[in-house]
Amino acid sequence: MTRKTVRIAMNGVTGRMGYRQHLVRSVLAIREQGGLDLGDGTVLWPEPVLVGRREHALQDIAERHGLEHWSTDLDAVLADPAIDIYFDAQVTSAREEAVRKAIAAGKHVYCEKPTATGLEGALELAGLARDAGIKHGVVQDKLFLPGLLKLKRLIDGGFFGRILSVRGEFGYWVFEGDWQEAQRPSWNYRAEDGGGIVVDMFPHWEYVLHELFGAVKSVQAHVTTHVPTRWDEQGKLYDATADDAAYGIFQLEGGAVAQINSSWTVRVNRDELVEFQVDGTEGSAVAGLRACRVQHRSATPKPVWNPDIPATERFRDQWQEVPDNGEFDNGFKAQWELFLRHVVLDEPWRWDLFAGARGVQLAELGLKSSAEGRRLDVPELTAGVLL
The missing domain is CATH 3.30.360.10 (Dihydrodipicolinate Reductase; domain 2)
Structure with missing residues (x-):
């Protein structure tokens, strides 16, 4: 088996949903099962980079789960060419600006809903992602x-x-x-x-x-x-x-x-x-x-x-x-696995930022x-x- 690492900037993991459902029960759960088997002799290994505003909270989560990478500097994380995916589970009011930055940095984007505080912003994000040619998805657990x-x-x-x-x-x-x-x-x-x-x-x-x-x-x-x-x-x-x-x-x-x-x-x-x-x-x-x-x-x-x-x-x-x-697996984890396969193998995916805009x-x-x-x-x- 060949192991392929995908580095994911996870913003908002100090919050309830970001930590419990997305970090622990999804990304870390995929690691605990030995990675995501792509079926072609490759195992996908998600490597989370924790992002947030509270340094002590990030450090505590990282130490608790044996993770090496965390930062309070979103811009620096997005500037890192080794980061493949940006994930956002922040409060809604902070999401739009952060996702826009991630798209501009050329990162694939996966985020919680709602994607923006209004339809105009949600459509703008979807259009930017489409024009940038990145993969993009919205949690529809x-x-x-x-x-x-x-x-x-x-x-x-x-x-x-x-x-x-x-x-x-x-x-x-x-x-x-x-x-x-x-x-x-x-x-x-x-x-x-x-x-x-x-x-x-x-x-x-x-x-x-x-x-x-x-x-x-x-x-x-x-x-x-x-x-x-x-x-x-x-x-x-x-x-x-x-x-x-x-x-x-x-x-x-x-x-x-x-x-x-x-x-x-x-x-x-x-x-x-x-x-x-x-x-x-x-x-x-x-x-x-x-x-x-x-x-x-x-x-x-x-x-x-x-x-x-x-x-x-x-x-x-x-x-x-x-x-x-x-x-039946955890619903959040099941969708994470599909999105990762979409990013790496270009498998079909319909829960994108345009679908998220319909919700907004x-x-x-x-x-x-x-x-x-x-x-x-x-x-x-x-x-x-x-x-």
Whole structure:
């Protein structure tokens, strides 16, 4: 076996997602399995170079995992010709400038979403990457979750017949930070720092709906801030200027309707933190992060509405579990492996910065829809151009 090293500048690894999902569970996990076997006698070995603003945090992570390379000087790292890929998991407000620098330096780019704070910036990045001839990708991890992979299998197999509707529920209670520490960083609740559940979650819903059910043709959203004040990491009270809940209706290509609630102010009474119910003429399914349950037309009961007596049947027991029929890897790691193969072998890849721009577009239109109180069409983006 020949070992080929790919050096990856990883910016934002001191944050929760950058550290846990991208560094530890993806890049380091690939190293722990002996590298990525390319199938031609070559093993790809990812070599992370940690980048960030907090020197002590970077040094601690590097020492903890036996890594040699880290820096607080992004410009110097990007100027290094040995760096092949730039990865960005910073706060959204810092991402656009850093990705632009990486493109100018000729690095392949892989980044978290949203790719920018607005559609104009997202399209500019995509256009710059295209013109520079680099490989570029955006994290779209939900597509690689076991529950949604099972759902995709059902769709491809024609299980649903004609799909009528999709109903999604996402969220959990994020503590305010006074009597219990918040599970999310405080910047998530400040619009001036790029926070808000719409800019965080609508890009996810865009690619899930687009890939599984059809392009989003229109959006109508109601966006609100249910909890107006919170406490930050230093215990200081601050005003929550960003939205913490969004209720959206999406008209899809082909006629199906999707309704998705997103909330950081809801207590969970479902099996998983996110669930999608898909109803079709021939069957229905409920998919979460890992599990997927189905009810076929032939096994659908015939409930009768009678509010005067207790329910006589347990509706959840009437659904059948979809088997794994395979092994599922961490979703972030699975997409990392595909991107690395795309960079090295030029294998097909469709989750690029233009796909990321569609997510930014939907978030922007969702906020506008709520502000104006009306449904808005979603213009098609082709090669980054509004049609």
